[in-house]
Amino acid sequence: MPEQPEFHFVVGRAGHSSRPLLLLHGSSGDETSLVPLADAIAPERTYLSMRGQVPWESGFAFFCRNPDRSLDYVDLYDRTNAICRFIETALADGTLEQPPVLLGFSNGAIMAASIFLRQPRLTAAAILMRPLSPVPDMNFPSLSGLPILITSGDHDPRRQRGDAELIRNQFENAGADVSAHVLATGHDLHEDETGIIRDWLIRKGL
Numbered sequence: 001m002p003e004q005p006e007f008h009f010v011v012g013r014a015g016h017s018s019r020p021l022l023l024l025h026g027s028s029g030d031e032t033s034l035v036p037l038a039d040a041i042a043p044e045r046t047y048l049s050m051r052g053q054v055p056w057e058s059g060f061a062f063f064c065r066n067p068d069r070s071l072d073y074v075d076l077y078d079r080t081n082a083i084c085r086f087i088e089t090a091l092a093d094g095t096l097e098q099p100p101v102l103l104g105f106s107n108g109a110i111m112a113a114s115i116f117l118r119q120p121r122l123t124a125a126a127i128l129m130r131p132l133s134p135v136p137d138m139n140f141p142s143l144s145g146l147p148i149l150i151t152s153g154d155h156d157p158r159r160q161r162g163d164a165e166l167i168r169n170q171f172e173n174a175g176a177d178v179s180a181h182v183l184a185t186g187h188d189l190h191e192d193e194t195g196i197i198r199d200w201l202i203r204k205g206l
Helices: 035-041 073-093 107-118 163-173 193-203
Strands: 008-012 021-024 047-051 054-056 059-061 101-105 125-129 147-153 177-183
Touching: 008 035, 021 035, 021 107, 035 047, 035 193, 047 073, 073 107, 101 107, 107 125, 125 193, 147 163, 147 193, 163 177, 177 193
Parallel strands: 021 047, 021 101, 101 125, 125 147, 147 177
Antiparallel strands: 008 047, 054 059
16 A cells, blocks of 8 residues: 555554454654554454554644643544545555454544444444544434444543543444443553453454
8 A cells, every 4th residue: 555645554463364463542742652562452453453543642643632732623534534544545456455443542442433423334343542523412323233342441540530431422322332441550552451452352243
């Protein structure tokens, strides 16, 4: 796949038969940030790991925030459309052999949820760690039976109480097959998270 100027990505273990993972890092991360997690979850599974287009602190993000750290919904909308075009190209040229499981953390989890809003047909499932809704006051399109795993921290300083419940309700109202775990942690990953994700992938046949 010729690299598009606005995107940088790495591919690992290409050719494995399981659903590939599309890795979407959090703010200040890059295309290497979630590779150790992917290795721990499924060491033989193909992944495509993207770098966000927005320079952010010591790394990158997938979309901008406003000065008060609220989401810039216009920028999120535009950049979601660009990533959807990227996924379409990757599927067309064989870089991704089948629709991927989105694995997003924080900023990347919000982007993954936004992909569901725009083009759910491009995905097979999603793992959303510390997400926020990309459209708090809107409904999602039909996501009938689409497997989604949400993990949140019970004392996350970057999230308000009820954020995870809001997006969970939105997905369930759209017909998705939602699993949710509230973990005894903040914004960082919990030691049990790898096992929870691995078991969920197996249980859902992904």
